[in-house]
Amino acid sequence: MAAGVATWLPFARAAAVGWLPLAKKSMPKPPVDNSSKSDEILYVNVSGVRFQTWKNTLDRYPDTLLGSSEKEFFFNEETQEYFFDRDPEMFRHILNFYRTGKLHYPRHECIQAFDEELAFYGIVPEIIGDCCMEEYRDRKKENQERLAEDTEATEGADAPLPPDSTQRERLWRAFENPHTSTMALVFYYVTGFFIAVSVIANIVETVPCRPPKGSVKDLPCGEKYQVAFFCMDTACVLIFTFEYLMRLFAAPSRCKFMRSVMSVIDVVAIMPYYIGLVMPENEDVSGAFVTLRVFRVFRIFKFSRHSQGLRILGYTLKSCASELGFLLFSLTMAIIIFATVMFYAEKGTKNSDFTSIPASFWYTIVTMTTLGYGDMVPGTIAGKIFGSICSLSGVLVIALPVPVIVSNFSRIYHQNQRADKMRAQQKVRMARIRMAKKGTANAFLQYKEDRGIGDRDSDSTTMCVKNRSTFEHQHHHLLHCLEKTTLCMTESAFRTSRSTSLSSQQGAHNNSTGCCPRRARRRAAMRLANSTVSVSRGSIQELDTLHSKTTTITPQTRSSLNAQPTDLKLNCGEQDFTAAIISIPTPPANTPDESLPPSPAPIPGILRNTRATACTYDTFKISSL
Amino acid sequence: MEREEHSENSLHTIAIILMCCGAVKMLHMLGVITVDDKADDDLEMTMVCHRPEGLDQLQAQTNFSKRELQVLYRGFKNECPSGVVNEDTFKQIYSQFFPHGDASQYAHYLFNAFDTAHSGSIMFEDFVTALSILLRGTVTEKLQWTFNLYDINRDGYINKEEMTDIVRAIYDMMGKYTYPVLKTDTPKQHVDAFFQKMDKNRDGVVTLDEFIMSCQEDENIMRSLQLFENVI
Numbered sequence: 102m103a104a105g106v107a108t109w110l111p112f113a114r115a116a117a118v119g120w121l122p123l124a125k126k127s128m129p130k131p132p133v134d135n136s137s138k139s140d141e142i143l144y145v146n147v148s149g150v151r152f153q154t155w156k157n158t159l160d161r162y163p164d165t166l167l168g169s170s171e172k173e174f175f176f177n178e179e180t181q182e183y184f185f186d187r188d189p190e191m192f193r194h195i196l197n198f199y200r201t202g203k204l205h206y207p208r209h210e211c212i213q214a215f216d217e218e219l220a221f222y223g224i225v226p227e228i229i230g231d232c233c234m235e236e237y238r239d240r241k242k243e244n245q246e247r248l249a250e251d252t253e254a255t256e257g258a259d260a261p262l263p264p265d266s267t268q269r270e271r272l273w274r275a276f277e278n279p280h281t282s283t284m285a286l287v288f289y290y291v292t293g294f295f296i297a298v299s300v301i302a303n304i305v306e307t308v309p310c311r312p313p314k315g316s317v318k319d320l321p322c323g324e325k326y327q328v329a330f331f332c333m334d335t336a337c338v339l340i341f342t343f344e345y346l347m348r349l350f351a352a353p354s355r356c357k358f359m360r361s362v363m364s365v366i367d368v369v370a371i372m373p374y375y376i377g378l379v380m381p382e383n384e385d386v387s388g389a390f391v392t393l394r395v396f397r398v399f400r401i402f403k404f405s406r407h408s409q410g411l412r413i414l415g416y417t418l419k420s421c422a423s424e425l426g427f428l429l430f431s432l433t434m435a436i437i438i439f440a441t442v443m444f445y446a447e448k449g450t451k452n453s454d455f456t457s458i459p460a461s462f463w464y465t466i467v468t469m470t471t472l473g474y475g476d477m478v479p480g481t482i483a484g485k486i487f488g489s490i491c492s493l494s495g496v497l498v499i500a501l502p503v504p505v506i507v508s509n510f511s512r513i514y515h516q517n518q519r520a521d522k523m524r525a526q527q528k529v530r531m532a533r534i535r536m537a538k539k540g541t542a543n544a545f546l547q548y549k550e551d552r553g554i555g556d557r558d559s560d561s562t563t564m565c566v567k568n569r570s571t572f573e574h575q576h577h578h579l580l581h582c583l584e585k586t587t588l589c590m591t592e593s594a595f596r597t598s599r600s601t602s603l604s605s606q607q608g609a610h611n612n613s614t615g616c617c618p619r620r621a622r623r624r625a626a627m628r629l630a631n632s633t634v635s636v637s638r639g640s641i642q643e644l645d646t647l648h649s650k651t652t653t654i655t656p657q658t659r660s661s662l663n664a665q666p667t668d669l670k671l672n673c674g675e676q677d678f679t680a681a682i683i684s685i686p687t688p689p690a691n692t693p694d695e696s697l698p699p700s701p702a703p704i705p706g707i708l709r710n711t712r713a714t715a716c717t718y719d720t721f722k723i724s725s726l
Numbered sequence: 727m728e729r730e731e732h733s734e735n736s737l738h739t740i741a742i743i744l745m746c747c748g749a750v751k752m753l754h755m756l757g758v759i760t761v762d763d764k765a766d767d768d769l770e771m772t773m774v775c776h777r778p779e780g781l782d783q784l785q786a787q788t789n790f791s792k793r794e795l796q797v798l799y800r801g802f803k804n805e806c807p808s809g810v811v812n813e814d815t816f817k818q819i820y821s822q823f824f825p826h827g828d829a830s831q832y833a834h835y836l837f838n839a840f841d842t843a844h845s846g847s848i849m850f851e852d853f854v855t856a857l858s859i860l861l862r863g864t865v866t867e868k869l870q871w872t873f874n875l876y877d878i879n880r881d882g883y884i885n886k887e888e889m890t891d892i893v894r895a896i897y898d899m900m901g902k903y904t905y906p907v908l909k910t911d912t913p914k915q916h917v918d919a920f921f922q923k924m925d926k927n928r929d930g931v932v933t934l935d936e937f938i939m940s941c942q943e944d945e946n947i948m949r950s951l952q953l954f955e956n957v958i
Contacts, residue, residue, distance in 0.1 A: 108801035115860040
């Protein structure tokens with residue numbers, strides 16, 4: 102319900118007494134309201150800033166957080182106040198909304214922050230008062246545009262193609278983004294070159310060349326070297342046709358492509374040539390043919406594929422269509438008015454150029470745009486006066502829409518620049534995220550290793566417990582549980598192991614991502630099937646302590662089933678040693694993917710078979726792929 | 727010669743045009759004609775403010791406690807900072823409670839009932855006085871207030887037309903989509919039933935005494951009157 106209605110409800114209910122004598126039946130019982138009726142002051146503490154308000158004030162809007170029972174979740178018993186850990190500056194505006202019924206948008210705040218606060222307090226942004234609504238809407242739209250650009254940039258066309266794209270898709274990509282492949286770039290430059298050649302040929306064709314022998318008149322070069330120009334034209338048109346057909350073939354949606362502006366320009370550029378070929382060399386028709394040649398100049402618009410700036414200009418003009426339309430309309434009005442006035446002012450003069458109103462149009466246009474050719478001048482005094490008024494007003498009328506167009510262009514241009522900046526920034530951001538992820542993964546593996554040690558010996562734990570926050574502990578425990586659930590292991594890139602005990606620990610640069618890269622392992626398995634050397638599996642470089650005391654070390658993985666008979670000769674003294682977790686790659690039937698992380702279970706944590714070649718840790722040879 | 731003549735003509739034209747513009751401007755300055763800039767004058771009218779009598783006086787006049795009056799006033803003042811409610815605002819507020827139908831007509835009658843001084847606007851005192859009667863008054867007072875509400879022209883009698891108007895206004899509040907569907911003569915039937923009950927001497931009008939007496943005889947009405955006591 103609208104603002105403040107809650108205040109008037111008691112009055113409306115009281116007024117219901119007026120219906121009673123008319124009532125045919127008796128009234129239902131009123132709802133019993135057990136809450137305290139007296140108004141009280143509530144204390145709201147927002148990040149240390151204390152606000153006080155009447156309870157009634159907050160109750161005005163029962164479908165918001167503060168007006169409903171939801172605020173009880175934030176009630177602090179000890180201090181008897183409602184505590185919100187939010188921005189006190191913003192809260193001021195929120196509370197003012199309750200007090201005055203109007204929500205204002207603070208102009209210096211970030212629009213997203215404001216929106217988030219509103220969402221938190223359960224207030225719908227539509228309530229914003231008229232005074233601030235426009236600003237809010239504008240900022241919000243701008244922000245959304247920016248976000249849309251961001252998402253566009255992230256899924257930008259520079260992203261590598263999925264590996265299984267068809268020839269057609271690749272071709273289309275090559276056309277749209279020339280810098281993705283060398284071939285595309287070459288083609289791009291070649292077409293650009295031919296466009297330039299074609300345009301220059303068109304121009305040079307009309308330049309007068311020296312006449313051939315035996316003639317006095319100057320001839321345009323086009324007619325003198327007709328064959329040469331024809332060949333050049335043919336070559337260009339062939340290239341353009343070829344390009345157009347390739348694009349048509351590669352386009353994901355042919356209909357859409359055919360209707361796009363660039364495609365139309367392409368067609369218009371090559372059509373005249375074909376029509377010229379088809380048409381007979383007839384004197385009557387060649388007049389029309391000559392007109393068609395004019396369209397050849399449209400080839401210059403093909404450059405817009407090559408030039409970003411040109412595209413921006415075109416887009417600007419399109420977006421300023423309404424301003425341009427207004428300009429045109431007002432100009433037309435002014436022209437008609439002044440032409441009429443001038444005509445009637447100059448009507449009487451002899452030999453006047455102003456023979457009719459349409460004839461005066463020319464004078465008016467030339468004067469208003471301050472060209473002033475001087476081919477038509479007013480003769481009478483009145484004509485001169487009106488003529489000067491005309492030129493003065495012309496300057497004004499033309500100058501008005503220009504800033505609008507300029508600002509539009511500037512905005513669009515900057516948007517474009519922003520897109521490029523965003524792309525560059527994205528790359529940096531992604532790199533940073535990758536590094537952070539790697540760090541987390543490493544931390545997790547470190548944790549697992551430490552846990553293994555921690556089970557055994559408290560001394561070691563102190564050594565390995567770094568400054569890890571509670572959050573990290575819990576996070577790692579979570580990942581651990583996930584591993585146990587899925588029986589997969591996380592892989593990491595090479596990580597230097599703590600083990601001084603391992604002689605040749607070669608980090609396995611297993612770049613396979615994901616939990617269980619079976620393919621990689623299988624390959625590894627194949628290679629080392631017959632190796633007697635224990636092979637460390639992929640990049641698992643977990644280190645485990647083995648309880649040297651206990652004898653039975655039951656292998657807990659399936660991989661142990663088909664391993665060589667295990668002789669876990671781990672009766673090597675009392676010392677701890679760290680053994681690399683190795684599992685013998687089994688034939689594909691039973692990929693040794695599972696491994697159980699060291700568990701604090703009573704079974705001492707041996708994960709896999711260790712095929713120890715020697716007892717002492719010194720001679721453990723672990724080579725990894 | 728010809729040219730001079732034509733020049734003279736054009737000069738005459740210009741002179742005529744200039745004189746017309748001057749005349750229009752002068753008339754505008756004199757205020758005889760206005761050209762689109764009268765918006766400034768209206769702004770000064772709206773800054774009316776009204777303060778109610780003191781809290782103690784109101785407490786003496788009404789049956790509310792000080793705290794209740796405070797709560798009421800705070801709500802009232804918040805909604806109407808100028809201290810008065812005019813009829814349009816009143817209609818708007820009341821219509822918000824009845825979204826299905828058209829409450830404007832009934833709100834009009836209510837407004838007149840509240841506005842005892844017939845000043846065209848309700849002040850806090852009127853508001854509180856009426857509420858006091860409706861919520862804390864005696865049965866007789868309540869019935870008297872209701873009679874006042876029904877008696878549109880304040881002549882001391884309720885006749886059939888007034889009653890029909892009231893009943894129709896009430897049915898309008900229900901809106902178009904009711905169950906069972908309202909027929910056009912439902913209000914009339916309702917009024918007839920009302921008069922049947924209330925008009926003791928069958929003279930076609932209901933006086934205050936008849937009204938009070940009939941209501942007091944009706945169990946339902948008496949019971950219902952108690953229901954609204956704890957609204958505030």
